[in-house]
Amino acid sequence: MKEFWGRLGYYPVGIVDAVGHKGGIWFLSANLKFSCKIIWVMNQYVTLEIDGGGRRWICSAVYGSPQATNRVELWSHLLDIVCAFRTREGGNFYSNRSSIFASTLDSCGLFDLTTSGRRFTWFRKIQGNKEIAKRLDRACCTTEWRLLFSEAFVEVLSRSHSDHCPLLIRCQGVLIKKENRPFRFQAAWATHPDYKAIVQKSWDSTDFGIHRKLLGVQEVSLEFNSTVFANIFIKKRELEGI
Structure with a gap:
């Protein structure tokens, strides 16, 4: 497998071998200039500290166990990471399990x-x-x-x-x-005092399910970007002199 990924220009920086057909994590990188230091390795995750281009951050590759009880350790690990580094640097759908997952993401300050x-x-x-x-x-x-x-x-x-x-x-x-x-949320929108109210108004304006609500938020966000920020990427390139 290493030779296969190597031919494609990737190299492994963290591996957890699968047990039979279960589990297994391959964390790959295509940038040799970035330093990748493994901090924690367990059967459900590989956590690395990545340093390059004047930026440093923490990244975890996760393969959550299909057994809900085994995932408790995983959620605890993710919360520990957030606590540690905030201190240092500033088929079937199970609603209960989904709620625990969503709550963990929220506690870690993570979004898709x-x-x-x-x-x-x-x-x-x-x-x-x-x-x-x-x-x-x-x-x-x-x-x-x-x-x-x-x-x-x-x-x-x-x-x-x-x-x-x-x-x-x-x-x-x-x-x-x-x-x-693809639609991409821009963090700069959230810094504008009017954005939250615009999203809330759009979300409350329809009762046709989450999918339609999300499409509505996407539409008003793009319009907001066009009228208020006037395409922040163009401004960024102008400031950088590109």
């Missing part, structure tokens, strides 16, 4: 990065040769990290031998045609 590519990340054949698909894999970040990499997003790649799709995190973004450009 914008995703491009496939909608679902996990696929499996079940009885009758039917296929079920779920969004089990995601990349999350803090507001501070988002400010460091304002154009970052996640690409969901096609799977090969695994039932999970690989996630490719593009920290600097790529040039995407306008009609295919």
Whole structure:
């Protein structure tokens, strides 16, 4: 596997071997100029300190156990990371389990990065040769990290031998045609005093489910960006003299 990824220009910086067909984490990087130091390794996660380009941050690659009781250790680890570094640097849906997951993300100050590519990340054949698909894999970040990499997003790649799709995190973004450009939340919006009220008004304006509510928030956010920030990326390039 190392030779395979090496031919594609990636090198492993943290590995947790699978047990049979269960678990397994491969943390890969394509940037040799970045220093990656492993801080913690357990069967459900690999946590590294990444240093490069004048920026330093903590990143955890996680493979949560399908057993809810085993994930307690994982949630505790994520909370410990946040506490430690804040002190140092400033198929079936289970609503209860989902609530615990959402609560942990909220306690850690984490939110999903914008995703491009496939909608679902996990696929499996079940009885009758039917296929079920779920969004089990995601990349999350803090507001501070988002400010460091304002154009970052996640690409969901096609799977090969695994039932999970690989996630490719593009920290600097790529040039995407306008009609295919994914929606990306800009942390700068949240600094404007009017933005929260605009989002709340949009969210409360429809009763047609979460999907429609999110689409509404996306629409008003893009309009807000256009009228208030007047395309912050153009301004950024102008200030940088690009």
